[in-house]
Amino acid sequence: MKEFKSGFVTVIGRTNVGKSSIINDLVGEKISAITNKPQTTRKVIKGIINRENSQIIIIDTPGIHKPKSKLGNVMVEEAISSIPDVDVVLYVIDGSNSKIDEKTIEKIKEAKKPTILIINKIDLIDAKKVAEIIDEYKNIYDFKAIIPVSVKQKKNIDIILEEIENNLKTGPAYYDIEEYTNQTxxxxxxxxxxxxxxxxxxxxxxxxxxxxxxxxxxxxxxxxxxxxxxxxxxxxxxxxxxxxxxxxxxxxxxxxxxxxxxxxxxxxxxxxxxxxxxxxxxxxxxxxxxxxxxxxxx
Ligand SMILES: Nc1nc2c(ncn2[C@@H]2O[C@H](COP(=O)(O)OP(=O)(O)OP(=O)(O)O)[C@@H](O)[C@H]2O)c(=O)[nH]1
Ligand SMILES: [Mg+2]
CATH class of the missing domain: 3.30.300.20 (K homology (KH) domain)
Structure with missing residues (x-):
């Protein structure tokens, strides 16, 4: 029998790149609001994904942006400070707006956690552009995997779970397998x-x-x-x-x-x-x- 694995995964990235969309899709339930407006996610929300051989606790965080209020400060701080507490980091970027965010990359480098890069919204770009982004990001950090996805077209979403599982350690189910979120x-x-x-x-x-x-x-x-x-x-x-x-x-x-x-x-x-x-x-x-x-x- 395969060993059971478990662990915590945080999903970080700029605001509006599709972090909550990915999480809702992976969890299979709507736990986080999704809109086309920036700064939709306000607070950290945990989703629980129960698989045959693993339990993945996935954390939705507010998008990284330049804060203009105390609330904004807390939101960005919450996103960044989730990194040291997890086993795996999912760093999500928007394929149609993939400019490198030096500050976040710096935080990822400091944290030294296994990090998977997700290039979302590939429905908005062509294959050549996808290849260019992969090349560009390959050179700035040693990501465990780089996965181009489209939540809209349900493309490659299942690969995310496989890659997360590959990077998890043996461990117990922390939550009841009937649960899918820590939200009340x-x-x-x-x-x-x-x-x-x-x-x-x-x-x-x-x-x-x-x-x-x-x-x-x-x-x-x-x-x-x-x-x-x-x-x-x-x-x-x-x-x-x-x-x-x-x-x-x-x-x-x-x-x-x-x-x-x-x-x-x-x-x-x-x-x-x-x-x-x-x-x-x-x-x-x-x-x-x-x-x-x-x-x-x-
Ligand atoms: N075209 C396209 N749009 C997408 C895709 N995934 C998400 N979106 C859209 O992108 C917008 C932002 O999605 P969210 O999931 O709210 O993004 P977020 O990163 O959680 O945003 P914040 O919570 O503000 O940080 C929504 O309008 C989504 O419908 C995709 O694969 N393709
Ligand atoms: Mg969100």
Missing amino acids: LRDLVEEVVREKALKLLQDEVPHGIFVETNKMKTRKTKTGEKIFDIEETIFCLRESHKGIIIGKQGSMLKKIGTYARQDLEKMLDSKVNLKLWVKVKEDWINLDSFVNRFKTKE
Whole structure:
């Protein structure tokens, strides 16, 4: 019998390269929000992948960017500081925008962890370009593997797991094999609402929101059907943003609610009665009391 392997893998890279898309695909469940806006992932989220001969705990991190707030500082710090704690690093770049990020490469070199380079979004480039990127990156670091992938076209995603497994050591399953994330149900619900708001809102509004669960209860309807009563508050930075989030006669909030409810009903396999509130919390992205919630370590 093959020895059972296990270990922790962090997924790092610039914002918007597709880290969360890759993780959701590998985990097979939606645990992390995906949007075309930068800085979608706010906090470290763990996904658990159970394979026949291994358990891989994969960590989604916020994208590396130039921080403009305390929240931004924490986000980048969380991504970088995940590296020393893991067994394998997945470094994701966007094939259509593959400029070398010296600072991150420097961190990877310092950490000396087995690192796999993922070139994502190869559906947007041709084979010649892929070969050029591989050549370029081969020369800057001794990656354990370089894997060109496309989440969109589901290309080469399974190779990622094989390469991770190749670089793991013998070890036990750390989590129950029924589990697929460390996120609580509340966290997952908040992430769904935040994703819909992020997708529907424009400009600076999305970056200033966060979502908090006020209530989550199940009950039986008169006909005996299970239903979740969920109330979430969307916090934003300014009164003007609040107006935008609510929209004309509540139209935007209604849209966010409708899309979120559809996803939640699938996720919870139940009817959902979702109520959304909007509140202003001025400059929370620079308040330690709020920003510290996004830290995983002291
Ligand atoms: N064309 C193309 N788009 C992709 C692919 N993978 C992801 N995307 C898109 O890229 C955008 C960003 O994806 P995310 O998974 O949110 O990226 P991220 O790296 O987690 O971003 P942050 O959380 O902000 O750091 C989304 O619009 C995805 O749909 C791919 O293989 N091809
Ligand atoms: Mg992300």
